[in-house]
Amino acid sequence: MSLASDFAGLPTRAHSTPPTRDFSRYRIVPARYPARTIGTVFAVVVIFAIANSVLSNPRWGWDVFAEWFFSEPVLAGLGRTLLLTLFGTVLGFLLGTGLALARVSGSPLLASLSWAYVWLFRSIPLIVLLLILNNLGYLYSTVWLGIPFTEITFASWSTTQFITPFFAAVLGLTLHAGAFSSEIVRGGILSVDQGQHEAAAALGLPRRRQFSRIVLPQAMRTILPNGFNEIILLAKGTSQVYILALPELFYTIQIIYRRNLEVIPLLMVATVWYLVILSVLSFVQHHIERYYSRGALRNPPPSLIGLALARLGRSRDAAAARRTEAALAQAGSYQAGSSAVAAPSLASLQRSGGEIRISNVSKSFGPLKVLDDVSLVLRPGSVTAIIGQSGSGKSTLLRSINHLERVDEGFIAIDGELIGYRQDGDTLYELKEREILKRRVDVGMVFQSFNLFPHLTAIENVIEAPLSVRGVSREQALAEARELLARVGLADKVDAYPRQLSGGQQQRVAIARALALKPKVLLFDEPTSALDPELVNEVLDVIKELARSGTTLVIVTHEIGFAREVADEVVFMEAGRILEVGPPARVFAEPDHPRTREFLAKVL
Numbered sequence: 001m002s003l004a005s006d007f008a009g010l011p012t013r014a015h016s017t018p019p020t021r022d023f024s025r026y027r028i029v030p031a032r033y034p035a036r037t038i039g040t041v042f043a044v045v046v047i048f049a050i051a052n053s054v055l056s057n058p059r060w061g062w063d064v065f066a067e068w069f070f071s072e073p074v075l076a077g078l079g080r081t082l083l084l085t086l087f088g089t090v091l092g093f094l095l096g097t098g099l100a101l102a103r104v105s106g107s108p109l110l111a112s113l114s115w116a117y118v119w120l121f122r123s124i125p126l127i128v129l130l131l132i133l134n135n136l137g138y139l140y141s142t143v144w145l146g147i148p149f150t151e152i153t154f155a156s157w158s159t160t161q162f163i164t165p166f167f168a169a170v171l172g173l174t175l176h177a178g179a180f181s182s183e184i185v186r187g188g189i190l191s192v193d194q195g196q197h198e199a200a201a202a203l204g205l206p207r208r209r210q211f212s213r214i215v216l217p218q219a220m221r222t223i224l225p226n227g228f229n230e231i232i233l234l235a236k237g238t239s240q241v242y243i244l245a246l247p248e249l250f251y252t253i254q255i256i257y258r259r260n261l262e263v264i265p266l267l268m269v270a271t272v273w274y275l276v277i278l279s280v281l282s283f284v285q286h287h288i289e290r291y292y293s294r295g296a297l298r299n300p301p302p303s304l305i306g307l308a309l310a311r312l313g314r315s316r317d318a319a320a321a322r323r324t325e326a327a328l329a330q331a332g333s334y335q336a337g338s339s340a341v342a343a344p345s346l347a348s349l350q351r352s353g354g355e356i357r358i359s360n361v362s363k364s365f366g367p368l369k370v371l372d373d374v375s376l377v378l379r380p381g382s383v384t385a386i387i388g389q390s391g392s393g394k395s396t397l398l399r400s401i402n403h404l405e406r407v408d409e410g411f412i413a414i415d416g417e418l419i420g421y422r423q424d425g426d427t428l429y430e431l432k433e434r435e436i437l438k439r440r441v442d443v444g445m446v447f448q449s450f451n452l453f454p455h456l457t458a459i460e461n462v463i464e465a466p467l468s469v470r471g472v473s474r475e476q477a478l479a480e481a482r483e484l485l486a487r488v489g490l491a492d493k494v495d496a497y498p499r500q501l502s503g504g505q506q507q508r509v510a511i512a513r514a515l516a517l518k519p520k521v522l523l524f525d526e527p528t529s530a531l532d533p534e535l536v537n538e539v540l541d542v543i544k545e546l547a548r549s550g551t552t553l554v555i556v557t558h559e560i561g562f563a564r565e566v567a568d569e570v571v572f573m574e575a576g577r578i579l580e581v582g583p584p585a586r587v588f589a590e591p592d593h594p595r596t597r598e599f600l601a602k603v604l
């Protein structure tokens with residue numbers, strides 16, 4: 001029997017067990033960040049000092065500022081600045097994308113041409129480039145359209161008439177932005193995982209579709225921050241076209257202050273307009289980045305509006321603490337005597353050796369309640385298999401155990417230490433991220449998709465955490481890692497990179513990596529579902545060996561045969577609830593719950 005004796009005699013529905021202890025006396029204190037508070041106070045003082053100095057000094061000339069801010073010439077100059085930024089951005093990025101594609105193309109000549117372009121135009125200062133373009137008439141008196149190396153000409157113009165200051169400005173900004181954006185786009189393309197290129201190719205997608213539909217949208221996450229930096233530089237760089245006597249914002253301002261000698265107020269007019277442009281660009285950037293982060297993150301960041309609303313209310317941390325407090329208080333309202341079966345209590349959490357206690361845990365994603373009042377006790381050294389339909393909340397429960405998912409209500413404890421809290425008497429202090437990371441060391445996790453670090457070899461993957469988290473010496477870490485890799489049958493693959501390993505081998509490296517921290521608890525999230533049947537056994541054999549090692553194992557799995565063989569206890573989940581808990585011999589042979597029977601009938 002692997003569940004604690006608290007649960008003895010509880011055949012099913014372990015989640016609905018009422019606690020017998022009064023938890024309502026526990027007070028939850030949200031995590032405090034003194035450095036953050038000091039930083040905020042410092043920022044307020046700085047902002048106040050600047051505002052005070054700017055508003056109280058009459059020499060800033062705010063009346064002159066107000067007179068000119070919306071004046072016609074300034075707005076006309078602003079319009080030209082915006083137009084130049086727009087043309088420079090669109091044309092520059094089109095040119096840059098073409099250059100980046102040429103650079104990664106299979107043609108060495110095209111790639112060299114692209115490299116040479118970038119080398120040349122990144123070297124020339126924008127102001128010099130603008131002057132060269134403005135004087136192009138000296139080099140070529142006419143511009144013509146025709147077939148090169150023949151006498152055929154369709155049209156021709158005088159260069160000085162053709163290249164107006166505005167045209168020279170657009171051309172200069174485009175050529176300049178093209179060189180920089182080419183490198184930004186190339187960096188984005190290189191950041192996309194090789195597997196994605198291969199998957200797109202394997203599906204037989206045409207090259208253009210592979211790029212536009214698969215590679216570029218993923219590359220955008222890398223391109224956007226740098227790309228917007230470039231656009232912002234370009235917007236400010238338009239001020240350099242004053243050299244062409246083109247009355248954009250800055251040149252217009254210069255003309256005005258040379259006449260009225262109100263230099264500072266007019267420079268402030270330009271500064272505030274540039275600030276407005278940059279603020280709008282930052283806002284747009286945030287939204288485009290959010291759009292392209294779809295699917296990249298399990299929990300995408302909230303929108304600016306959502307963030308502002310959250311800030312208006314209490315912080316997320318405080319809100320979560322409040323919810324848990326409410327859960328504890330609610331749990332406390334179930335008084336002793338309501339049931340003969342005791343659920344986990346805070347007092348009884350003071351045990352050791354990898355015991356996991358889950359009490360009244362609930363978790364929602366938006367309106368979807370993924371975990372619904374789940375309670376469970378797993379004794380130290382036990383092996384528990386969590387089974388159930390896809391989407392029943394198995395992975396979420398597993399991820400909650402090492403705090404990768406934060407629960408909305410209830411609590412989880414490992415060896416008496418609450419996940420996410422430190423207990424001091426009747427007070428629960430919410431842990432900071434740093435402390436949560438420290439506690440995670442005791443809980444290893446093996447992911448469905450391995451999640452090995454692709455740029456590190458197998459042994460480097462394994463030694464990373466012992467070196468930086470446990471602080472062991474490099475020699476010791478290497479020796480232990482070699483031993484672990486040998487234990488999972490990979491003695492000959494220590495120096496291989498993850499991509500040079502088969503799926504089963506990668507998963508075994510992932511297991512060795514998790515074991516390297518000597519965790520008390522090891523969580524497996526469908527460790528074999530990404531593997532082909534032959535490789536499945538490789539990994540299952542390693543887990544079977546681990547099951548005898550005394551580490552508490554929790555395995556979310558669809559491998560019913562494996563669960564039957566290796567698990568001490570099987571937990572069946574459905575729609576975020578635990579419907580049945582028991583030894584595999586009983587659950588698989590005579591399930592109590594009709595839904596378990598129905599599920600097993602389909603999978604066995």
Ligand SMILES: Nc1ncnc2c1ncn2[C@@H]1O[C@H](COP(=O)(O)OP(=O)(O)OP(=O)(O)O)[C@@H](O)[C@H]1O
Pocket residue numbers: 298299365368370388389390391392393394395396397
């Ligand atoms: N970050 C998230 N945002 C929104 N919904 C989520 C998120 N993570 C999980 N879900 C939803 O929660 C439910 C439970 O997901 P979970 O991954 O825990 O299921 P599971 O039982 O492990 O399924 P499977 O066996 O298919 O892996 C699913 O409906 C899923 O769509």
